[in-house]
Amino acid sequence: MWGDDPWAVAQRMQAQKCVAVSLAHRLDDLTHRARTLATNRMGKISADAIWEAVAATRAQNDIDDVVARLQDLNTFVWNSVG
């Protein structure tokens, strides 16, 4: 079969690698967007003390957490893709 040809296998692997790199780049972009959104601190939207105390801090902690997870995943994917 021509598909077992070493050249064809190498080409296929190369193509799959390209897709993986493209996916990693997309994840890069996504992580960057998340990081940008996360810097929009909600404490600055309103000076209201109640809001800052009750909602913003809790939500901001979760946002920081999800951004950190995305960054970890991004690093992991890049390591995995090679």
Next chain:
Amino acid sequence: MSEVVRVNTVELESLATAWAQLAHTFDEWCESWQLWCTEAGPPELDIERTHGERDVVAQRARVIQFALRDVARRLSQAAQTYAEVEAVNTVLFQRASDICLWLAGRLLPVVVCLLGPIALSQAVSVGVSRVLLSALPDNLRNPLQRAQTEAWARALSTPAVVRAIERGIGSLDEGALGAIGVPLSVALIVGGAGVGVTSLAGTSRLASRINAIAADPTATLASSLGTGPGATSSIERLSSEEVRPPRDLAEALSRIPNQTDDGAQIRIEQFGETHIVYIGGTVDASLGSGPQPWDMSSNLAALGGDPSASEDAVRRAMAESGIGAGDQVLLVGHSQGGLLAMRVAQSTDVSAAAVVTAGAPVHALVPPGGVPVVAYEHTDDLVPALSGIVTDAQPGLVYVRGIGAHPELAREDTLLPAHRLAAYVETAQLIDGVGDPTVNRVRDEFARLSTTGTSTLWRATRNAGGK
């Protein structure tokens, strides 16, 4: 300290939407990743390590998918809750203020009896001191008068006093109802926080009409009957010159006409199909119907929602400048000019693209749909506070707040140093509000203007007898 403050939750909602979009994009990425994992499956590539790593990615991605959706949902809920809490807070504050002023009204006879003699003696001493002051030579009188003005300026520019007036002014109607013996429940129902029969706008309108009748009964009666034109002005073109568009909002504010512009109250700049209309602030602090349209009569009429002589002048200058219904207009106004800018932008025959106000009493105005509005306010400026507290949602409007009465300005001979246009220009230079979506939209409108244009100054005079 300066800051950009939103009085609605548009920003928070847009943040929630952005996170929801991000969650959606991540879902798509996860699907693509899964697809790649399935398709990249020839036996020779599926080594043990790769399988393990893909599982880890899939597992971590699932956690992130859930967390992103959760963040978006919680932000959306928070925006809703915040809006509700803010609305309740506003109503509670207003009601508390209404009750206090109603009580003050009820107790007015007692207050007059108790404090009347003190007030009378104070008035007498003020009168006597004025007489004595006028008898002094100039070199002694001027420093004393300046010290007196500075003392008043300090009192009127105290943020706590400004906030108290802002909260109290919306309850003046309840105070008046209390003074004439109307029960509290009825006062609250007919007041601004109730059905609004006696609201701040209503009170201003009533005062405006009483003032109009007192100043010119015949013309007011003719206007009320529809046989007269109401308050009108004549305009006169003063000068024209070539200009470049303003580089930023601070420069736009600095182009608002002031007393040094040969008495002009309006400046109109044309850049291609777009016009910028700059409207000055109050010139004459008196009531009545004098020749100056930028007076307190026009302020009362504009606050009450009635047409005023100054608004008529702005519309005439716009028409004379060839501004048609479809032409884009950017409106920039200081004080009364800001109020007029908002009123002009609200009319259906004007295609407003953006509004910038400085020290304008616009708290009770609803911005025209879709038009971005940037309102500069000083926390120590009494004039914006005269429109009461913000009770209704003002979508598309962002307040940029700072402190206006810097020591060097306070030394100048003015009762309201924080209200000066120069102070607002300085604030706009210090805080441009970049990063805020509404401010950015307004800046974009200015950035789109062609490189050269024509600037024309207009001077308006009130027509006597409503002619």
